[in-house]
Amino acid sequence: MKKRILKKDLAGKMPLLPNIMYMIIFFVIPMALLISYSFFVNKGYGRVEHTLTTENYINFFTNKYYIETFIASFIMAVIISILAILVSYPIAFYIVRYKGFKMKLASSLVMVPMLASSVVTCFGWYIMLGNTGIINSVLIGLHMIDEPVQLLYTRTGVYIVLLSGQLPYMITSIMNGIASIDENVEQAANTLGANPVKIFLTITLPLSIPGISAGMLLVFTGILSAYVVPIVIGGGKVNTLASLIVNQASTTLNWPKAAVMALILMVMSSVAMFLNNKLMESKRFGGGGR
Amino acid sequence: MDALVIKNLEKKFGDIEILKTINLEVKQGEFVSLLGPSGCGKTTTLRIIAGLLDATSGEVYINGVNVADVPVHKRNNGMVFQNYALFPHMTVAQNIEYGLKQHKISRAERRKKVREGMELVHLEYLAGRYPKQLSGGQQQRVALARALVLQPNLLLLDEPLSNLDARLREEMQMEIRNIQKKLNVTTIFVTHDQKEALSMSDKVAVMNKGIIEQYGTPEELYDNPKTEFVSTFIGYSNLIRGVVSTKDEHRMLLETNYGKVQIPLQDGLETGSRILGLLRPERIRLKKTFGSDLNCIRCTVIERVYAGSSIRYTVKTITDQNVVVTVIAPDESNNLSVGEEGCIQWLAQNMNLIEVNDEETD
Numbered sequence: 001m002k003k004r005i006l007k008k009d010l011a012g013k014m015p016l017l018p019n020i021m022y023m024i025i026f027f028v029i030p031m032a033l034l035i036s037y038s039f040f041v042n043k044g045y046g047r048v049e050h051t052l053t054t055e056n057y058i059n060f061f062t063n064k065y066y067i068e069t070f071i072a073s074f075i076m077a078v079i080i081s082i083l084a085i086l087v088s089y090p091i092a093f094y095i096v097r098y099k100g101f102k103m104k105l106a107s108s109l110v111m112v113p114m115l116a117s118s119v120v121t122c123f124g125w126y127i128m129l130g131n132t133g134i135i136n137s138v139l140i141g142l143h144m145i146d147e148p149v150q151l152l153y154t155r156t157g158v159y160i161v162l163l164s165g166q167l168p169y170m171i172t173s174i175m176n177g178i179a180s181i182d183e184n185v186e187q188a189a190n191t192l193g194a195n196p197v198k199i200f201l202t203i204t205l206p207l208s209i210p211g212i213s214a215g216m217l218l219v220f221t222g223i224l225s226a227y228v229v230p231i232v233i234g235g236g237k238v239n240t241l242a243s244l245i246v247n248q249a250s251t252t253l254n255w256p257k258a259a260v261m262a263l264i265l266m267v268m269s270s271v272a273m274f275l276n277n278k279l280m281e282s283k284r285f286g287g288g289g290r
Numbered sequence: 291m292d293a294l295v296i297k298n299l300e301k302k303f304g305d306i307e308i309l310k311t312i313n314l315e316v317k318q319g320e321f322v323s324l325l326g327p328s329g330c331g332k333t334t335t336l337r338i339i340a341g342l343l344d345a346t347s348g349e350v351y352i353n354g355v356n357v358a359d360v361p362v363h364k365r366n367n368g369m370v371f372q373n374y375a376l377f378p379h380m381t382v383a384q385n386i387e388y389g390l391k392q393h394k395i396s397r398a399e400r401r402k403k404v405r406e407g408m409e410l411v412h413l414e415y416l417a418g419r420y421p422k423q424l425s426g427g428q429q430q431r432v433a434l435a436r437a438l439v440l441q442p443n444l445l446l447l448d449e450p451l452s453n454l455d456a457r458l459r460e461e462m463q464m465e466i467r468n469i470q471k472k473l474n475v476t477t478i479f480v481t482h483d484q485k486e487a488l489s490m491s492d493k494v495a496v497m498n499k500g501i502i503e504q505y506g507t508p509e510e511l512y513d514n515p516k517t518e519f520v521s522t523f524i525g526y527s528n529l530i531r532g533v534v535s536t537k538d539e540h541r542m543l544l545e546t547n548y549g550k551v552q553i554p555l556q557d558g559l560e561t562g563s564r565i566l567g568l569l570r571p572e573r574i575r576l577k578k579t580f581g582s583d584l585n586c587i588r589c590t591v592i593e594r595v596y597a598g599s600s601i602r603y604t605v606k607t608i609t610d611q612n613v614v615v616t617v618i619a620p621d622e623s624n625n626l627s628v629g630e631e632g633c634i635q636w637l638a639q640n641m642n643l644i645e646v647n648d649e650e651t652d
Contacts, residue, residue: 184375187342188433190362191369192389192440198363202388206379285379 177211326497368437530567
């Protein structure tokens with residue numbers, strides 16, 4: 001009896017087999033390899049000795065340069081996430097709340113940067129940020145500065161370009177968040193004596209948090225693993241965790257160290273995702289239930 | 291002074307006229323329903339009273355004050371929305387406290403009022419729950435308490451019961467009415483459910499296509515409907531159409547689609563006047579026997595629905611009109627079967643006569 005049920009159960013799950021195989025081959029096995037490599041001894045040129053060691057981890061956490069780069073990457077991800085919220089929220093709010101043709105146009109324009117490859121947008125910015133680029137020309141033309149500001153190959157330049165690249169994700173997430181707020185709820189607050197500013201602060205903004213949080217997750221993980229922009233705009237002067245990993249994996253050919261860094265990057269992203277999920281599950285935002 | 295006066299209220303959305311000319315007066319402590327089919331403008335009227343919509347023209351006075359320039363948050367009306375519109379990120383207690391906070395009431399006073407509010411709707415034990423964890427009926431109560439703790443000028447209810455199941459709805463009808471009486475709060479209740487309006491209200495304004503067709507007590511509306519719309523929207527009415535054919539000092543004779551009907555003289559009706567008679571099914575007598583009576587209209591039973599204490603017949607007159615007759619406490623003389631012939635009769639005072647103008651008839 002039990003066996004038959006088991007059989008039936010298995011038969012029911014057969015259609016899932018190709019998907020499960022795909023996940024095993026392309027996700028589970030590589031992950032297992034990555035984790036095991038992080039505990040192997042480096043033999044140089046991509047070769048490893050299959051003895052277990054925590055040397056690679058100790059090495060990473062005691063190296064000042066790595067730690068500094070790691071912290072800088074983290075801070076960059078946090079700052080750009082916050083900047084993205086500040087820039088995106090008003091845009092998302094107006095697109096959702098003020099309907100009409102202009103807003104439809106605006107919401108499609110927001111998506112355009114997502115369609116272009118990051119290499120293409122990068123080189124576009126490269127031209128704009130240069131000493132004779134449009135930004136410096138305009139600033140000089142307006143007599144706001146006398147000398148061109150160095151933007152290329154600086155952290156500021158990297159920040160500007162990374163931020164612009166992440167805005168579409170943040171705007172769409174916040175738009176979804178705001179669109180899901182029942183306008184009756186705001187009107188209820190209004191009838192209860194809240195003026196428009198109070199309504200925004202006590203109702204609209206708190207209820208947008210799930211959207212903001214989702215956007216922050218996308219931007220945070222996107223910035224942590226940003227590679228092209230820091231390389232092209234930073235010109236090698238702005239190192240990130242991702243560029244360190246590429247260096248270790250393809251230049252230095254120290255795969256165990258690259259594996260350690262990759263895992264740390266992944267843990268950070270996972271923690272961000274976990275925190276976001278926790279927030280979404282809280283009863284305030286409609287998760288859980290009784 | 292009346293708690294609410296609406297004068298010549300008009301509302302247009304673009305070219306579409308939602309409200310034509312709304313006039314309404316509501317006394318302090320009254321429970322008034324705005325009743326009508328969807329699209330009649332009842333919710334629009336309520337939203338204008340609340341201040342959530344601006345009127346195109348006309349005035350709204352709350353306790354004698356023209357509120358045209360008073361913003362929503364200063365009107366102090368308690369509103370309950372159809373979907374309750376509770377604050378999902380706040381607990382029951384926080385929801386109820388919200389309005390008190392906005393009115394800068396001290397913490398101690400707030401705590402007291404929140405407790406009173408929860409007691410009023412019997413929800414003390416749910417203070418720490420979030421709206422998502424509540425049933426529809428419980429959410430409804432929270433919304434009500436939230437609106438009432440502020441001691442509002444007006445309590446505005448926008449179809450608050452339409453999302454509840456039938457039993458709960460009846461329970462809430464009673465409860466809302468009891469609370470309203472206890473607090474003596476002037477209440478405007480929007481509904482499309484005529485039974486609900488009749489059973490709960492002191493007065494009902496029947497709305498249709500942006501106007502108030504009739505405003506009166508439930509009894510007035512049922513027993514003495516002034517328009518065809520009111521008579522058919524509230525309960526069921528048989529419609530008799532005809533003209534006054536002859537008239538003497540005592541009587542007049544109507545030529546109607548049911549046949550000839552003789553009625554006592556009535557003011558305002560002349561020979562040739564077109565009339566509409568509204569006749570409730572339970573006001574008609576159905577008999578097996580038929581004499582040569584003028585006011586006895588011969589008919590054949592085509593449908594019979596037995597409901598215990600009453601029987602609902604559909605009969606066809608010899609002029610080929612269907613008439614619905616409800617016989618209450620049926621006995622030998624009026625218990626007919628399908629296909630059987632009989633006659634219908636009614637007292638002249640039980641037929642509501644309305645004179646109709648040509649352009650109104652279709």
